[in-house]
Amino acid sequence: MNHDFSKLPEIFDRYSRNPESLIAVLQDIQQEYHYLPCEALQETAKNLSVPLSKVFSVSTFYNAFSLTPRGKKIIRICKGTACHIRGAYQLQHQFETMLGIKAGETSKDLKYTLEVVNCVGACAMAPVVIVDEKYHGSVDVSNVKRLIKRG
Amino acid sequence: MIKFTINGKLVQADQGDMLLTVIRREGIDVPSQCHHQAVEPSGACRLCMVEITRQEWDGWSKFVTSCLYPVEDGLMVTTHSAKVIQLRKTIIDLYLARHPNSTEIMRLASEYGVTRTTYETVADGDDCIMCGLCTRICAHMGFSAISTVGRGHDKEIAPPLKEAPTDCTGCLSCANNCPTNFIEFTRDSNSLTIWGRTFETLACSQCGKTTITRDFAEHLSKTRDIPIAYFEVCDDCHRKETAKTMGRVVNWTREVQA
Ligand code: SF4
Ligand code: FES
Ligand code: FES
Numbered sequence: 026m027n028h029d030f031s032k033l034p035e036i037f038d039r040y041s042r043n044p045e046s047l048i049a050v051l052q053d054i055q056q057e058y059h060y061l062p063c064e065a066l067q068e069t070a071k072n073l074s075v076p077l078s079k080v081f082s083v084s085t086f087y088n089a090f091s092l093t094p095r096g097k098k099i100i101r102i103c104k105g106t107a108c109h110i111r112g113a114y115q116l117q118h119q120f121e122t123m124l125g126i127k128a129g130e131t132s133k134d135l136k137y138t139l140e141v142v143n144c145v146g147a148c149a150m151a152p153v154v155i156v157d158e159k160y161h162g163s164v165d166v167s168n169v170k171r172l173i174k175r176g
Numbered sequence: 177m178i179k180f181t182i183n184g185k186l187v188q189a190d191q192g193d194m195l196l197t198v199i200r201r202e203g204i205d206v207p208s209q210c211h212h213q214a215v216e217p218s219g220a221c222r223l224c225m226v227e228i229t230r231q232e233w234d235g236w237s238k239f240v241t242s243c244l245y246p247v248e249d250g251l252m253v254t255t256h257s258a259k260v261i262q263l264r265k266t267i268i269d270l271y272l273a274r275h276p277n278s279t280e281i282m283r284l285a286s287e288y289g290v291t292r293t294t295y296e297t298v299a300d301g302d303d304c305i306m307c308g309l310c311t312r313i314c315a316h317m318g319f320s321a322i323s324t325v326g327r328g329h330d331k332e333i334a335p336p337l338k339e340a341p342t343d344c345t346g347c348l349s350c351a352n353n354c355p356t357n358f359i360e361f362t363r364d365s366n367s368l369t370i371w372g373r374t375f376e377t378l379a380c381s382q383c384g385k386t387t388i389t390r391d392f393a394e395h396l397s398k399t400r401d402i403p404i405a406y407f408e409v410c411d412d413c414h415r416k417e418t419a420k421t422m423g424r425v426v427n428w429t430r431e432v433q434a
Contacts, residue, residue: 063337076320076343078311081336085326 105144210307
């Protein structure tokens with residue numbers, strides 16, 4: 026995939042160029058490109074003086090980072106205990122059928138990424154679905170369509 | 177000077193020494209898989225656990241990884257109490273479940289009388305026990321060519337992007353120090369392949385035996401200021417050369433003294 030990497034120096038400039046800034050820089054790259062492109066990892070290693078292996082290790086450790094392109098809209102279904110009991114499984118099934126992708130996948134047109142996460146700390150409103158950064162509580166199967174369309 | 181006891185015997189150590197170092201110095205055998213004196217301890221394998229207590233703890237004791245525990249005045253260390261042995265057995269039991277095909281784990285298990293695992297066996301479990309020694313040693317060598325990748329069950333050791341590592345020099349430090357011999361490499365008459373990358377190897381100019389990779393030789397030559405030619409003679413021939421010189425010196429001294 027071709028990207029405009031001219032944004033990178035600006036991201037590096039936001040922090041001091043040393044190994045301590047690694048996670049902050051990766052977060053910003055993730056936000057900018059919706060994933061961590063391979064070239065960006067290499068540039069990060071060079072600019073922060075961190076071995077590439079370390080950059081890779083950190084990028085694959087945290088779930089917040091993705092090494093494959095992710096969709097514009099990120100839908101997260103909570104499958105923590107409370108949400109699980111209150112029907113997260115059915116929600117997942119409904120999302121998967123409507124989007125034609127499985128949890129953990131991104132649609133071909135890069136519009137949607139569907140993810141399953143653990144307790145997001147909002148059990149009182151279970152089951153919870155997070156679209157981009159917005160939390161939706163007491164979601165039931167009939168809301169899925171609307172969430173996909175509008176979030 | 178720090179004074180404490182190991183299995184009832186009074187010992188002395190320097191401030192900052194780790195328990196395991198002193199235990200070993202005393203000739204006591206405590207198992208370990210992730211420890212190497214050249215690199216920082218990391219407490220990954222949990223096998224070096226010992227029981228510690230102090231006079232003022234009133235009979236209360238706790239278990240610590242001795243490789244990571246600095247010596248303390250007045251500490252009372254027990255390396256083979258029934259509880260410690262039980263703990264080690266449990267750890268070995270877990271290893272046995274996860275790495276049923278590892279000869280090193282089997283050896284350890286039989287040493288501790290663990291005949292079979294009480295957990296569900298991962299039949300196709302690989303031999304990497306995730307001790308992280310390879311990555312620490314690689315970093316210590318100054319390459320950091322490999323690292324842990326992923327997390328949890330899927331964690332593994334791999335080069336960045338799982339591609340042939342550019343920072344690797346084929347020094348084999350990882351493979352040679354892996355406790356379970358998990359890291360594979362292959363050799364040809366004039367090449368060596370590890371982590372998916374093939375390196376040219378140098379040959380001894382005297383006997384033709386393979387020495388080290390050109391990349392590693394160049395690295396050493398640059399960082400330690402040793403001429404490349406030095407690596408074009410194998411250790412055996414170096415030794416022979418030294419012996420010859422020594423012989424000449426001895427003869428010469430004899431002649432001079434005669
Ligand atoms: S490959 Fe060997 S040295 Fe590296 S973590 Fe696995 S067992 Fe330890
Ligand atoms: S289980 Fe879903 S928010 Fe806690
Ligand atoms: S040697 Fe101490 S935990 Fe491995």
